[in-house]
Amino acid sequence: MPDLSDIIYWLKVLYFVCQASILVPVVAGLLWRRRLPRNLRILVTCCLMWLLLMGFSEYARLAWHNNNGVNELISILEFWFIGAAYYHTLQFSWQRYFPLIGTVFTGLALFDFFVLSHLWQAITQTLIFNDTYTTLLKHILIIGLVLLYFEQILLELRSTSLWQDAMFVVSVGFLLFYSSTITLFLTSHLIPGPELRLAYAGLSVVNLGLHLLLTRAFWLASRPGRALG
Template sequence: MPTPESAELMQLFYALGYLGQASIVVPIVVGFRRRQQLAPAPRGIFYCCLMWLVIMACGEFARLAWHYNVVIWDALEILEMWFIGVAYHRVLRFRLRRYFLPLGILYTAFALLDTFVLHGLMLPITYTTVLKSVLIIALTLLYFEQMLRELRNVRLERDPMFVISVALLLYYAGTVVAFIMRAYFIDQNALLQIQKVYAVNSVLNLVMHGLIARGFWLAGRQPQLAVEPLTAATAQQPA
């Protein structure tokens, strides 16, 4: 039987979970206001935010109506990878872009196998979650490498896609271990530990949504130079 302290902690975790989900409205509002200035890649992330909102609403409705929403979250694992993959396909200029479509098809096939065979329809597809996190982390790192190769003279914290990539990297690197532990806690029926996992996810959701909103807000604005160009006047000044 839960103690009063654990019951209060559970209520706090539930409230934090709802706050983390509701925070998706922030990047959606900012992205909608800046939609005319969004480049193709950030626009793809904006559509991903809209998808997140729809899936979260459907998942919450299914939980309240039927006490079952595992399949909806399984669908999220597939859709998330496609939306983010398309966004990075538009911004990355590596030759491996040609393999994005077959990789996406293979990923979807594995996710369906995980859903119907490996984990079934009653458990979260942990293997797919780990694979998705690894792939998205790889995409963000490829984007960082591309920026280093280009050596653009701009402040990175003012670049919309860089800020969005930091948001995605923080979230998926921070939650992959938590979601692996979630499967173990579900097997052990450890409800409090499961809620702790979701609390970690909620905090990282808040961070990710805030950074994505900032990335949308920066879209179309004049980038600031990291190093001011050397003018003739400054070049003639004595050392």
């Protein structure tokens, strides 16, 4: 049987490969950006944000043994970028309230970070930080946006395959990733250590799938005459 240290090593390799795969949609998105509609251009910027800040987060973890502040910034920006993409995609009359929802989310997140979860103490004293409430709220809101999009396309008459629709491809990726993440987040305390490592490795593969689906979406949207949801 393989040694436990070897398994841990290869799980780490898998994690970094899956994280580094964000380069694929970033390069594709920047290459085709001028041909993309506004909602997909926003997601290209989101991918670029993920690349830069996750890279800095990893540097902060290795150099300062503390990347708490960077990760919480990613959490807030991620919600705003994805929310903006769906703001320019959904066609419900009440979507004008999306900026207000984003502002309320940001306020609640900051309250959670600095009052409930003591982010500043975690940064200054290099403590483990858990933003439970913000993580749950962000995932629920993003999954809600995806479900609203699915409702919208169900109400429309489509003459083409949904898998040829860039925003549908994106939404499938988001639904898989955020539903998997929130499930693992809620059940991680019930999973023993070795199995938990495998669970996070599985989540890394889901993250890779999201990056590949984003790349496909950018390619679909860049093709002449391609209609989007």
